[in-house]
Amino acid sequence: MPGISTASLPDIVFMLLFFFMVSTTMREVTVNVLQRLPSATEVRKLERKSLVSYIYIGTPRSAFQSLYGTEPRIQLNDQFATTEDIFAFIASEREARDESEIPFMTTSLKVDNEARMGIVDDVKRALRRANALKINYSTYTVEDIFD
Amino acid sequence: MARITPEIPSASLADIAFMLLIFFLVATTMDVDSGLSRTLPPMPEDEEQEDDSQIRERNIFTVRVDALDRLLVEGDLEDLRNLRDRAKEFIANPNDEPHLPDKEIEDIEYFGEIPVSRQVISLQNARGTSYGMYIKVQNELTAAYNELRDELAMDQFGRIFDRLDTDQQAAVRKVFPMRISEAEPRQVGGN
Numbered sequence: 001m002p003g004i005s006t007a008s009l010p011d012i013v014f015m016l017l018f019f020f021m022v023s024t025t026m027r028e029v030t031v032n033v034l035q036r037l038p039s040a041t042e043v044r045k046l047e048r049k050s051l052v053s054y055i056y057i058g059t060p061r062s063a064f065q066s067l068y069g070t071e072p073r074i075q076l077n078d079q080f081a082t083t084e085d086i087f088a089f090i091a092s093e094r095e096a097r098d099e100s101e102i103p104f105m106t107t108s109l110k111v112d113n114e115a116r117m118g119i120v121d122d123v124k125r126a127l128r129r130a131n132a133l134k135i136n137y138s139t140y141t142v143e144d145i146f147d
Numbered sequence: 148m149a150r151i152t153p154e155i156p157s158a159s160l161a162d163i164a165f166m167l168l169i170f171f172l173v174a175t176t177m178d179v180d181s182g183l184s185r186t187l188p189p190m191p192e193d194e195e196q197e198d199d200s201q202i203r204e205r206n207i208f209t210v211r212v213d214a215l216d217r218l219l220v221e222g223d224l225e226d227l228r229n230l231r232d233r234a235k236e237f238i239a240n241p242n243d244e245p246h247l248p249d250k251e252i253e254d255i256e257y258f259g260e261i262p263v264s265r266q267v268i269s270l271q272n273a274r275g276t277s278y279g280m281y282i283k284v285q286n287e288l289t290a291a292y293n294e295l296r297d298e299l300a301m302d303q304f305g306r307i308f309d310r311l312d313t314d315q316q317a318a319v320r321k322v323f324p325m326r327i328s329e330a331e332p333r334q335v336g337g338n
Contacts, residue, residue: 006161013164017171024175038282042289046180108180111278118274120281128190137282138182145283146228 025049033058033075036113040139051105052136053093055086057119058112072115074123086126110138183285185327206248208237208268212284214275227283234291238266238323257303257318267326288327295323 035058046052056075060068064080074081076089094102107127111120127135210230211219218225220233240247250262268288272281296308296319304311308319 010157010160010164013161013168017164017168020168020171020175024171024177027174027176038279040183040282040286040289042183042286042293043181044184046182046184049180052180106184108182113277113279115278116274117272117276117278117281120278121272121274124187128187131189133187133189134184135187136180136182136184137285138180139282139286141181145286 029054029056029075029078031056031075031110032061032064032078032080033073034061034112035110037110038113038137038139039142039145040137041142041145043139043141046106046108046136048104051097051101052108053090053105053132054108054110055089055123056110057115057123058110059114072112072119074119083122083126086123087130090127090130090132104134105132106134106136107132108136108138183282183289185285188328203249205246206265206267208234208266209271210234210268210284210288211271212273212276212280214273216277216280218280218284227287230284230287231291231294234268234288235295237268238264238291239295240264240266253321255318255321257315258322261322263322263324267328269328269330271330285327289325292323292325296320299323 033056035056058072058075059065059070060073060080068080074083074086076085081089090107094105097105109120109123124135127133209219209221213219218227218230220230225233237247240250243250248264248266250264252260253263254260255263270284270288293308299322300306300308300311300315300319303319304315308316311319
């Protein structure tokens, strides 16, 4: 009995490779906080990902808990930060973009379900002070939030 | 006679492709970023508190979430499931009730002269409110606006709001502008 021909194996693998190259984006930061995003039904997709800056809020992962505690913390880029750092973060994000695109920049808030609004309100106030007014509360998409 | 060059062995091609594939599987993410979009109000120049008092009481729909995640709508405890319908009734004020917002006749493209309600939804939360509950409330309020816009778009154009072209969407938005005002958090029911 002849073996199955493997001549087409590279083609199949290349096809898979191209699929993943096209449909995914590079991971840019390692998220050091635990995140269970809330769910919502009325979501809109974020357009133009290159103009989106991310602020992560959540309980630090267990490896960081001895240093940063178990209360929800803010993460900007790869580091833990405080609300005072947000102004500089927004400024550096703007620096990296073309000037004409600054009005279209959005800040995506990736906040854990269990976090309290106190920290979110502080972040929102810092964003208003930095004049970064377009925000997006990152959520999962579901059909019904009462399930 | 041309020299016969030996062919490059292609047996390892599959392995190389696999390696690349695994690299892309590990180094990339697939998550589409989606969520509820909002525009924050600009910071007032001279640090003064925003004042809602010029707006008449009947035009404000107060939604509060306290530190224990209880929902208070216009001062009464309310179930989250009823919030959407109450918000819709408030925004549209279909029967021109005197305790719901008054309307102003405006001239809007596609609709002509149409009464537009002067509604404002005031959303207040405590510092201890959980983010999950806050998003649920935001979601229900957004849903109220979206459903009203869909209904209006259906009546006028026979299509849902998302299927309209940009001008038509702008006109529908003018009839039901999303006005969710978020005051600085107050101490509602402790922290």
